[in-house]
Amino acid sequence: MSSIYKNILLLTSASILSRLIALLSIPIITRLYSPSDMGVLSAFISITSVLLAFSTLRYSVVIPLPRTQGYALNASVLCLIVLSFVCTLLFIVTYFFNDVIFEFFNLNTLIEYWYFLPISLLLFGLVEILNTWAVRYKKFKLISSANVFQSSIGATSKIIFGLINLNAIGLIIGQVLVQAGSVIMLLKFYCSEFSSRKVTLKRILYIARYYSDIPKFRLPSQVLLALCVNMPILFFSYHFDTETTGQIGLALMVLSLPISMIGQTIGQAFYGEVANIGRKKPKQIQKLSKDIFKKLLIISLLPFTVLVIFGEDLFKIAFGAKWADAGLYARIMSLYIIANLVSSPLVNILNVYARNSLYLWVNLSRFLLLFGVFSLSIYFEFSIINTLFIYSLLLSVHYMFITLLIFKILDFEVMKLDSNVSV
Template identity: 90%
Template sequence: MSSIYKNILLLTSASILSRLIGILSIPIITRLYSPSDMGVLSAFISITSVLLAFSTLRYSVVIPLPRTQGYALNASVLCLIVLSFVCTLLFILIYFFYEVFFDFFNLNALIEYWYFLPISLLLFGLVEILNTWAIRYKKFKLISSANVFQSSIGATSKIIFGLVNLNPIGLIIGQVLVQAGSVIMLLKFYFSKYSSKKVSIKRILYIARYYSDIPKFRLPSQVLLALCVNMPILFFSYHFGTEITGQIGLALTVLSLPVSMIAQTIGQAFYGEVANIGRKKPRLIQELSKDIFKKLLIISLVPFTVLVIFGEDIFKIAFGAKWSDAGLYARIMSLYIVTNLVSSPLVNILNIYARNSLYLWINLSRFLLLIGIFSLSFCFEYSIVNTLLIYSLLLSVHYMFITLLIFKVLDFEVIKFDGNVNVQ
């Protein structure tokens, strides 16, 4: 169990450093760009994130699972083939319909830069594939270095473009360079393990068939998850415009810092560890999961308390007076930080025990919940504050339910395993 905490410490330290670079750049960026500019960036990232769910048909989660390097390599090539096809298709569709598409989300400033969307998707997809490949080999130091490098490139480029008044496209270019920086760092390691002799059409097709449940269940689940995560930004961009979206975007960026620094990095190390342990040791996975849960619960109370008490003051001082509304929105939405942070790493257990249908059900229920929230807001013209209050409360309840459900799955696997042992 000590190895996972060593990996967590390594990933978390680098993640904190990369996020610290981002945090230090935000006060500069918010003074160079307007809330409307930030709204354009937030909507662009949200659209790309939703499209990312289709990038590999979720076959990327297969890469750490095969015992042999050959099959893992064929899984990665399968992901690259799918990614190439999806990005080409997106390029063709956007080429013919980009004006209608960007106008719908109030992103007219990006109409002449429509080609950045498929480029961004390609780089996002490559990062996902290469990152998962590195996780398979527990190259957490490499992942950490890539995170720091990409954060430095993104922050520097956005500041430079802001200084020369390249608004808002400077933010978009900076975001694309963030992903490019990570690809550069991870690609060398991938090719160091690549062997064309081990790759064949037969093996690629075998991987696609053997893990066919992944696109059947995990793809819809991931699409729903991406929609759930990005729905607030897309809804506010469509309904309230980019000015409000910029304020919401900054609030969500600050709120996501503890989740991205802690939950995602722990989730990567946790997934690598439990995949290595294997599904035949459910009791060990259960003990590890409980330990992770307790530690995350304690850690998450710190950012929650700080934001609730000092949220608006922090935003005014750090980002300028024009961002005070973002501080208010952050206070409201900070309620679900705790539940989101503690549940995020544990979801990886569903991969280990192939509970893809359950994962689909979880994301479908959350999607319907959010559709209900934003539909009510739209129909009854709720204020931004009331909409965010309802959103934060109901989402917190949903995350708590997910956590309980995952521990129920582990209890079931332990009982089933103990029963099989006794029978033998």
């Protein structure tokens, strides 16, 4: 138990520092760029995030699972091959159809800079692969350093580009540099562990076949998850102007700070720990999961309370009067912070017990739920406030459902183990 909390403390400390750098830079960035510029960035990141689900066909989740380094190494090479193919395909598609893609999301500013999309996806994919490789070896200090470095690079570049009036393009380049910074930090460790003698086509194909359920079930699940997470930005980018999208984008950016700083960070350490424990010890995983759940529930109350009470005033003071709407939107959407924080690390248990088909149905139900919300919003012409409130409420209910479902799975695994022992 002590190892996971040591890793969590290390990751959380670095994550707090990296997020603090990002947080301190936002008041400067919001005064250098307009809501419209931020809207372009938010839509660009959302499109990239959805495409990221295809980058490795989700084989990246396999890297921590094999017991031997050889098979883990072949899994990582499989991911790199898939990533290269996907990015090449995206490059070809955006080369011929960039005007159609960007005009659909009101991103005409980016048409002449279409090549940033495949470049961004390549870097995002590399970060995912290299980060998961580092998690396998519990190199949490390295991951922490990479997080701080990339946050510093991103904040500095966006401020510099804002000072020389590059507008939305400056934000896009800064975002690309964020991922590049992380790749630089993590690639050295990966190369130090790489052994070409252990990589064979036979082993790569074996990994692809043995974990074939991953692209069958986890890929559609991840695509649906990415669509759900980015649906507000994509919806407002398509249905409203870039200024409204920018206000929503800033609200979501601020809301994502506690989620990424706490939930995702703990999730990395938690996944590394439960993968190491193994599926044959469900009681140990169950005890750890309950402990993590209780602590996250207590921690999440603070950001929720602060945003609900002081949301608009905080945004005006921190980011300027023109971002007051973002503060209002953040107050409304803060409803789902608690449910999101407590469920996000626990989802990794579905990887350990290979419940990929279940993960697919969970994300499909969430996607249909949110798609219904935004479709009804268009049909009945709901206001932005009403749309966000319904979205936040239903998302909270769904996250709570996921948490209960995971604990039911753990109960089942414990009962199965007890019955086998008694027999």
